[in-house]
Amino acid sequence: EVQLVESGGGLVKPGGSLRLSCAASGFTFSSYSMNWVRQAPGKGLEWVSSISSSSSYIYYADSVKGRFTISRDNAKNSLYLQMNSLRAEDTAVYYCAREGPESPSAFDIWGQGTMVTVSS
Amino acid sequence: QSALTQPPSASGSPGQSVTISCTGTSSDVGGYNYVSWYQQHPGKAPKLMIYEVSKRPSGVPDRFSGSKSGNTASLTVSGLQAEDEADYYCSSYAGSNNPLVFGTGTKVTVL
Numbered sequence: 471e472v473q474l475v476e477s478g479g480g481l482v483k484p485g486g487s488l489r490l491s492c493a494a495s496g497f498t499f500s501s502y503s504m505n506w507v508r509q510a511p512g513k514g515l516e517w518v519s520s521i522s523s524s525s526s527y528i529y530y531a532d533s534v535k536g537r538f539t540i541s542r543d544n545a546k547n548s549l550y551l552q553m554n555s556l557r558a559e560d561t562a563v564y565y566c567a568r569e570g571p572e573s574p575s576a577f578d579i580w581g582q583g584t585m586v587t588v589s590s
Numbered sequence: 591q592s593a594l595t596q597p598p599s600a601s602g603s604p605g606q607s608v609t610i611s612c613t614g615t616s617s618d619v620g621g622y623n624y625v626s627w628y629q630q631h632p633g634k635a636p637k638l639m640i641y642e643v644s645k646r647p648s649g650v651p652d653r654f655s656g657s658k659s660g661n662t663a664s665l666t667v668s669g670l671q672a673e674d675e676a677d678y679y680c681s682s683y684a685g686s687n688n689p690l691v692f693g694t695g696t697k698v699t700v701l
Contacts, residue, residue, distance in 0.1 A: 505690070507636075514593065515628070515636065515679050517690040529689050532591070565635055575683040575690050576626040576641035583635060 472496035472579055474566050479584030486556050486588070492549040492566030492581055500524075500544035503569040505577060506551050508562035508586075518564070519551065534560075556588045594619065594680055594693035601699040602670045610696045612663040612680030618691055620661035624683035627656055627665045631676045639678075640665060667698070675700045 478490040492504070506518040519530045519540040528540055539552040549566050563583040570578035595613040602608040612619065612627075619625055625643045628636035638647055640656035643663060653668045663682070667674050680693035 507692075514695040515630075515681075515692040517681070517692060520689055529687070531688065570638070570641065570647070572647075573624065573626075573641045573645070575624045575681065576638060577628075577636070578638045578641075578647060580635035580637070 474568065474579055474581035476564065476566050476581040476584040479564065479586045481587045481589065482556055483590050484557060484588055487552070487554045488556065488586060490551040490553065490564055490566075490584060490586070492551075494547045494549065494568075497568075497579075499542075499547040502571070503527075503574070504542060504549045505567045505569060506540060506549075507565045507567055507577070507580075508560075509565070509583075510559075510562040513562075516562075520569070521549070553586070556586075558588050560586060561588045562586060591618075591684055591688040591691045594682060594691055596678075596680060596693040596696045598694075599697045599699065601701055602667075603701045604670055604672065606670050607666060607668045608670060608698060609664050609666045610678055610680075610698070612665070612682075612693045614661050614663075614682055614684075614691070616661060618682040618684040619658065619663050621685075622683045623658070625656065625658060625663040626681045627654075628679045628681070629674075629676045630679065636679065670700050672700050674698060 505520040537555045567577035568579040627640040630636045644656040
């Protein structure tokens, strides 16, 4: 079964750090670009970051640039998001999502999400 | 990069059709044929319903269709069913510097 499972969320104080992980299974992880998308409570979806299959191309939303770092380990079938200097407005459910094989920028597989709460 | 504009809500009776708009600019929706639509039920992850403006992934009913004219994309749900009640989000490729932008979301209610 094709699956993405996020972990690493939790409660962190403003200015703190957190590392999210996304474990992939059921497909050839190393062949796909991957993304992080977040959703603040009661709000819409916001694209956060993307990384190409070989990590050659990495992009960030302006809202997280300089604070978040996306990475992947194809040998471990895993995607990561290192989040530093966290702010209250980073509070959200964070999803990892696979870019579909048939179209760039279309996310065909999503994880269940992991909640990040930034609060003192 | 500003979010694409969607109406906050839309509704229809079972069996009717509902169309949701997604308005961007020539830098995103109007500039590329990489518009996608997602369905999200409460507490669940989004599900891809349409990609490349009008293509349906395997398993998505043909009641869901997409189109685009200029800077505005549209999702039409025909033959509304109770399970179609959900939030719907559009997204568009927006260039290499800021690759993806989502819409503001539309809550579809089946009356």
